[in-house]
Amino acid sequence: MNQISLQPNIRYMYKLIVGTLILGVLVIVFSGWLGFVIGREEAGVSGSSRGLLIGSLVNLTWLLPMLAIIPAYYRSLKYEIRRDEVIVKAGVITKSVKHVPFRTVTNLKTKQDPLDRLFGLGTLNVQTAGMSGQSGAEESLVGLPIFEDVYDQVAGALRRFRGSIAPTQTEEEFERDEREVLVAILSELRAIRDVIENTD
Secondary structure (H helix, E strand, C coil): CCEEEECCCHHHHHHHHHHHHHHHHHHHHHHHHHHHHHHHHHHHHHHHHHHHHHHHHHHHHHHHHHHHHHHHHHHHCEEEEECCEEEEEECCCCCEEEEEEHHHEEEEEEECCHHHHHHCCEEEEEEEHHHCCCCCCCEEEEEECCHHHHHHHHHHHHHHHHHHHCCCCCHHHHHHHHHHHHHHHHHHHHHHHHHHHHHC
């Protein structure tokens, strides 16, 4: 296997839109209710209507831009499964390319939330040694309609990668790879320490 290129299914964009609309409606209803209650206490019935209107308008200022950016974000998502790594490309304003080498992968996990099930989608989470002990994954391949098949492809590529290095690797190459993994773990630990020190 040389390389497999993937993109999320178009239903993932619809899932994002529906999820954003649900969140937006909940926030607008809550803030409208809050504006209604506060306005009623301040100025009676006219104040409550004004509070309801202001609460709704304020929330539309974040909801409409979010809905507008979803199609561009969806188009920016691209995944590549290579012989020795997984690559995830994403971003609208800030573009990112994340390489996850197989030598650091510790676990693969599939996930489907309720909206995923509604749209027939799933997610493949790729976890690494640097992310162990944390709830998140190093990288996620989202919006996949055949996520079990993608899981099988990545797991197979991971097995082939590990099988190709183990029996034929010289002791010097093994020590070099071991050093690289230790350097990667040390780098992750330093990053964690920096985050902890900056939050204090």
